Amino acid sequence: MTNALPVLPPLGPNWRSNRFHSKWLFAQANNLFDFFQAGIINPAGGFFDLDDAGQPIETANPVRQIHNTTRMIHCFAIGTLLGRPGSDRIVDHGMSYLWNAHRDAQNGGYVWSLDNDGPKDDTKQAYGHAFVLLAASSAKVVGHPLADRLLEDVTQVIEERFWEEQHGAVTEEFSRDWQPLSQYRGQNSNMHLTESLMAAFEATGERAYLDKAERIATLIIGRHAASLGYRVAEHFHADWTLDKEYRGYDVFRPYGTTPGHWLEWARLVLQLWTLGGQRHEWMPEAARELFRQSIELGWDKDKGGFFYALDWDDKPRLPQKLWWPCAEAIGAAAFLNEHSPSDFHEQWYRFLWGFADRALIDHREGGWWPELTEDLQPGTTLFTGKPDLYHALQACLIPLFPATGSLTKVIPESVAQT
16 A cells, blocks of 8 residues: 555655765766667658557557657756757657648648658647647757747747737637637646647747746636635636536546646746746745645555546546656655745655656656556556656656746756856
8 A cells, every 4th residue: 555645754855855866867967868869760740649569659650740750859958958968860850741741731730640752630730739839839949940940930820810908818729721610618728738838938938928827827826726725627618617527538538537647737837936036926836736646546545546637526527547647746845945945845746756657657658657456457448558758757857946937947057057
């Protein structure tokens, strides 16, 4: 039962100031880079999805989804900033595919997925465009020659096609020729856009990016989550009224609420508060409450792990335990421990790393298991192979740097000071 609730140890020095822990985190980050760097480059363009052993799942004509392309660019831009050899080659490979394949030169915007023959899903998704903005911002920080063109292009698309000024958030999805596909509005795409807008502000200094991020956070957290006891609602109608009856059709839009997103927002709200000059007094309390509620309602107190989705009675709707909520909880605890230090945040930071080490990190093959069953065994109902570097890498690196901005901002600042 060691995975269930933490045994609260006597607290010594903060783990983030512990040199051995820092070395352990760097080693974990390096292991993740090793796992993905060895086999992800598809010579035909873009990146392979990897199996449990780090080999391409399909090599003949695999589908490449835009969030995978862009997240790899972002992660290996971080690798470049850290001085990891070979990272710049992966950034360049991803940027070329993003600009020359995902970008729709005829209609504008970026299609969701492609194979060697062209688009497979040619819809234009706000979620995907948020990550294009993140990739462009990260590539700009490392000086990639396409970064400014990509950043200008995707910024214009977001502004002209997705942004709804009357609501202070983005709409969700269009066909390839920009016909609206639904009246759905979702917090997930807006949450990741908040992350990307902050990165774009850091990369360019342009305040308009930060202003949009603050408006999104005010709508989704300051207004809606606060009214729901700091449970983050996922699904909304076109006028941004809550849609509790929405039945999600895939892993990106599950019914009910997703505690992992409460954790992600806890960190993003604190980052936004810091970048914005600590002007919004509601943000630190919101971050604390989002973290506390995710632990109280989302953590399986019997077996351990965060349930993927809850219904509106706070009961498990999808009982699988995914890797990314734990990774986001680690990042949130690190941010909270800097801005709202407490034994609670420090104890959970330590406990979460213990859980990840026991249940999520694959110490034999490398990478993290993306999905665990309710009984904490590797599962395959939602994911195949090891699909993601982004969440786990940031969990390893966020605690190593000041909690004042994106990794692409704080890593160069820290290196410059050494």
